[in-house]
Amino acid sequence: MWDHIGVSLQRVAVGLVVALAIGVPLGILTGVSRVFAQTTTPLFQFLRMISPLSWMPIAVMVLGVGDAPVYFLLAFAAVWPILLNTAAGVAQLDRNWLMLARSLSATRFETIFRVVLPGIVAHILSGVRLAIGIIWIILVPAEMLGVSAGLGYFILDARDRLAYPDLMAAILIIGALGFALDHAARWLYARWLHKR
Numbered sequence: 001m002w003d004h005i006g007v008s009l010q011r012v013a014v015g016l017v018v019a020l021a022i023g024v025p026l027g028i029l030t031g032v033s034r035v036f037a038q039t040t041t042p043l044f045q046f047l048r049m050i051s052p053l054s055w056m057p058i059a060v061m062v063l064g065v066g067d068a069p070v071y072f073l074l075a076f077a078a079v080w081p082i083l084l085n086t087a088a089g090v091a092q093l094d095r096n097w098l099m100l101a102r103s104l105s106a107t108r109f110e111t112i113f114r115v116v117l118p119g120i121v122a123h124i125l126s127g128v129r130l131a132i133g134i135i136w137i138i139l140v141p142a143e144m145l146g147v148s149a150g151l152g153y154f155i156l157d158a159r160d161r162l163a164y165p166d167l168m169a170a171i172l173i174i175g176a177l178g179f180a181l182d183h184a185a186r187w188l189y190a191r192w193l194h195k196r
């Protein structure tokens with residue numbers, strides 16, 4: 001069981017990191033550039049409304065069997081709350097900060113990394129908390145895509161072996177781990193607000 005838990009948590013971490021790497025830059029760009037926001041918002045809203053699980057057959061067909069389609073599904077599910085929260089954070093930034101940065105001749109790079117990013121960390125963390133909840137829900141069905149380890153695989157295996165105590169234990173562990181991950185995300189968010 002510990003091996004399956006480790007594999008699942010690794011997949012959650014990879015999916016979350018990929019979602020952050022995509023969602024934060026796109027969210028900043030959406031919040032900063034009105035033209036980019038108007039151009040991409042309909043597309044983002046359209047894609048966001050498609051269930052990540054509906055991509056399962058296409059993910060397997062394109063990426064093959066293994067970890068790659070699982071990472072894709074988790075990242076696809078997690079990117080939207082991060083992107084939207086990041087864009088909302090940029091929109092709510094105090095415009096005086098941006099004007100001050102311009103008056104001090106800050107470059108766009110300096111403005112983003114010294115003013116925008118520190119000002120929206122709370123929004124990003126809020127998006128991460130939502131993303132963790134979504135990833136954890138998507139994880140189990142995603143791990144039924146022909147992988148040989150993980151909690152989703154363990155549930156299928158226990159069902160096939162008619163090992164109902166193992167199945168019940170896996171369900172309880174999934175609930176406990178999900179609760180622990182959400183608690184950690186909430187603690188991180190509260191810690192950042194307290195620090196500020």
